[in-house]
Amino acid sequence: xxxxxKSNLDKLIGILKxxxxxxxxxxxxxxxxxxxxxxxxxxxxxxWGDEQEAGSYRLVKRGDDSLFGYVVGPQSxxxxxxxxxxxxxxxxxxxxxxxIKHSDEPVPKYAFLGVxxxxxxxxxxQDKVFNNDLFTDSYYNNVRNNIFIISVNCTQSASTCFCVxxxxxxxxxxxxxxxxxxxxxKDKHYFVLDDSSEKGxxxxxxxxxxxxxxxxxxxxxxxxxxxxxxxxxxxNTAGIKELLYHNHDHxxxxxxxxxxxSCANCTLVCPTCxxxxxxxxxxxTGDHTERWRRWDSCFSLDYSKVAGGNFRTSPKARYRQWxxxxxxxxxxxxxxxxxxxxxxxxxxxxxxxxxxxxxxxxRNSPKTKS
Amino acid sequence: MKLDPMTPEAVKVKKIFWETExxxxxxxVYDSDEKRxxxxxxxxxxxxxxxxxxxxAISISSDSSKKNSLLHTIHKVGYVTNVLSxxxxxxxxxxxxxxxxSWPLEEAKGKDICIIVGGIGLAPLRPSIYHILKHRKxxxxxxxxxxxxxxxxxxxxxxxxxxxxxxxxxxxxxxxRADSTWRGHVGVVTTLLxxxxxxxxxxxxxxxxxxxxxxxxxxxxxxxxxxxxxxYVSLERNMKCALGFCGHCQYGPxxxxxxxxxxxxxxxxxxxxxxxx
Numbered sequence: 001x002x003x004x005x006k007s008n009l010d011k012l013i014g015i016l017k018x019x020x021x022x023x024x025x026x027x028x029x030x031x032x033x034x035x036x037x038x039x040x041x042x043x044x045x046x047x048w049g050d051e052q053e054a055g056s057y058r059l060v061k062r063g064d065d066s067l068f069g070y071v072v073g074p075q076s077x078x079x080x081x082x083x084x085x086x087x088x089x090x091x092x093x094x095x096x097x098x099x100i101k102h103s104d105e106p107v108p109k110y111a112f113l114g115v116x117x118x119x120x121x122x123x124x125x126q127d128k129v130f131n132n133d134l135f136t137d138s139y140y141n142n143v144r145n146n147i148f149i150i151s152v153n154c155t156q157s158a159s160t161c162f163c164v165x166x167x168x169x170x171x172x173x174x175x176x177x178x179x180x181x182x183x184x185x186k187d188k189h190y191f192v193l194d195d196s197s198e199k200g201x202x203x204x205x206x207x208x209x210x211x212x213x214x215x216x217x218x219x220x221x222x223x224x225x226x227x228x229x230x231x232x233x234x235x236n237t238a239g240i241k242e243l244l245y246h247n248h249d250h251x252x253x254x255x256x257x258x259x260x261x262s263c264a265n266c267t268l269v270c271p272t273c274x275x276x277x278x279x280x281x282x283x284x285t286g287d288h289t290e291r292w293r294r295w296d297s298c299f300s301l302d303y304s305k306v307a308g309g310n311f312r313t314s315p316k317a318r319y320r321q322w323x324x325x326x327x328x329x330x331x332x333x334x335x336x337x338x339x340x341x342x343x344x345x346x347x348x349x350x351x352x353x354x355x356x357x358x359x360x361x362x363r364n365s366p367k368t369k370s
Numbered sequence: 371m372k373l374d375p376m377t378p379e380a381v382k383v384k385k386i387f388w389e390t391e392x393x394x395x396x397x398x399v400y401d402s403d404e405k406r407x408x409x410x411x412x413x414x415x416x417x418x419x420x421x422x423x424x425x426x427a428i429s430i431s432s433d434s435s436k437k438n439s440l441l442h443t444i445h446k447v448g449y450v451t452n453v454l455s456x457x458x459x460x461x462x463x464x465x466x467x468x469x470x471x472s473w474p475l476e477e478a479k480g481k482d483i484c485i486i487v488g489g490i491g492l493a494p495l496r497p498s499i500y501h502i503l504k505h506r507k508x509x510x511x512x513x514x515x516x517x518x519x520x521x522x523x524x525x526x527x528x529x530x531x532x533x534x535x536x537x538x539x540x541x542x543x544x545x546x547r548a549d550s551t552w553r554g555h556v557g558v559v560t561t562l563l564x565x566x567x568x569x570x571x572x573x574x575x576x577x578x579x580x581x582x583x584x585x586x587x588x589x590x591x592x593x594x595x596x597x598x599x600x601x602y603v604s605l606e607r608n609m610k611c612a613l614g615f616c617g618h619c620q621y622g623p624x625x626x627x628x629x630x631x632x633x634x635x636x637x638x639x640x641x642x643x644x645x646x647x
Binding site for chain 2: 091135304312321
């Protein structure tokens with residue numbers, strides 16, 4: 001393990017840019033920490049933290065010079081691997097037929113700086129989603145195979161975090177190229193670095209950095225431990241698949257539906273939600289058409305509509321589908337829970353529905369099958 | 371290079387004709403090479419694309435041993451199917467597929483076969499019927515029970531009659547509402563089970579139709595002693611990608627587009643009657 005200071009972190013960004021990467025990192029936009037292209041370390045918000053609660057997210061000044069003193073905001077890295085809107089192809093009418101053209105834009109080469117452990121797990125989960133037993137999604141895989149990941153271990157948690165329950169944090173254990181833990185002590189501000197890939201090793205070698213001292217490593221681990229210890233929320237996942245499969249008619253679904261606005265915020269902020277739809281559009285001549293793929297949500301009414309009717313008209317059924325999919329059928333589909341415990345769906349729900357509480361309510365009064 | 375499964379291929383309309391007032395059939399050949407062969411298994415479906423309008427999941431209804439063209443029998447009911455219904459001979463549409471699981475024609479060998487269909491549900495089973503009739507000796511008793519709304523909605527009437535005459539098959543047809551010309555059965559399709567003699571120990575059933583019809587058909591089959599694992603149903607859900615990526619067709623843990631549309635009933639017993647699943 002190595003130690004770097006802020007200037008070396010900036011150098012690292014420079015090397016990545018020189019290597020042709022578009023570096024993406026945390027920036028402040030519209031009052032929230034989001035992920036966007038950064039040029040240098042100066043684009044990363046300094047001294048900001050976040051306060052989150054069910055239905056609430058607020059940036060606060062921490063009173064220090066930290067670069068990563070917050071947890072996760074409304075966006076996740078999925079917007080780069082699985083863009084919110086993407087043109088799949090376009091076609092022009094030719095006689096009675098048509099010719100289809102694909103985009104010839106080069107595949108973007110991203111370096112992600114600041115991927116939290118729960119977000120890394122979310123990427124692993126979407127890897128499975130977009131590579132099923134029969135098909136692979138070529139755009140996802142092309143971008144995915146090119147990314148360089150610098151993860152940041154959390155040294156604080158928001159009140160909405162429950163990654164410990166979902167075994168997805170706060171420390172990144174695998175899948176990154178470089179991991180980084182920020183330490184701010186009275187007289188020093190540094191980052192403890194670890195590498196897990198050849199690419200990561202090579203990059204660190206380009207920086208002239210000392211090995212981390214035992215005290216520095218200890219301090220970084222203490223930071224991660226404090227994030228874990230301060231985590232307020234939790235979810236009991238024991239037998240959760242069977243619990244939800246056996247409680248599809250639990251009265252709590254109707255109770256949630258009386259609050260749920262079916263706004264789809266939870267699915268948009270969720271780093272693993274993958275549902276999307278196709279849109280075909282034509283220009284005014286009707287001779288040029290495009291097929292776009294865009295995010296969709298199981299909360300939208302059209303989601304399960306077929307020509308002869310709609311399979312999920314009630315908000316109750318739609319919420320049940322979302323939560324049962326996320327926590328139960330996901331396990332059957334992909335061998336993993338669809339939840340990483342990032343807490344976004346809790347913070348960004350306009351009415352503050354809390355998935356951990358809703359599971360607990362069902363667990364505490366399971367409707368037993370007669 | 372592996373072809374992107376989201377890109378339709380151009381196919382040409384060789385023939386289009388109306389089966390009933392609101393159901394039509396189109397015959398398709400590859401536009402690039404009319405001799406090029408289609409391969410599919412009975413029960414599978416294609417995504418048919420109308421230029422600029424969109425795609426619709428349509429089951430294949432032709433004989434899988436005839437590889438030079440494909441038939442799709444389509445109920446004109448939504449935007450895409452409306453546009454498809456107006457196609458003319460020589461028009462070009464897009465096709466992706468085939469997708470999904472197929473009817474268990476291997477497992478069915480040596481068994482009595484009971485096919486129960488309602489309405490347009492006959493179309494996805496026609497390839498199975500062709501297959502069984504063609505390999506008639508490999509199967510036991512063969513029964514087709516078919517329910518239509520009215521006599522005028524009966525699909526493939528000429529073909530039904532020729533199967534009856536030419537092959538060892540019992541075909542019973544019923545309608546929900548009869549008219550003065552109708553001399554056959556009236557009532558729901560499950561009542562037709564009263565007219566057949568099946569050995570429940572060695573019968574395999576294939577069921578396709580509206581979900582409510584399939585529910586009652588399965589109930590009756592089970593009451594007649596046929597095991598749930600010997601009953602197969604074909605389900606319909608909203609499909610956008612047909613690749614198991616878009617999420618729309620989820621049915622409990624399954625993606626109907628790739629794990630279905632044909633399921634052994636024993637795999638969906640626990641969830642079949644859950645409303646709005």
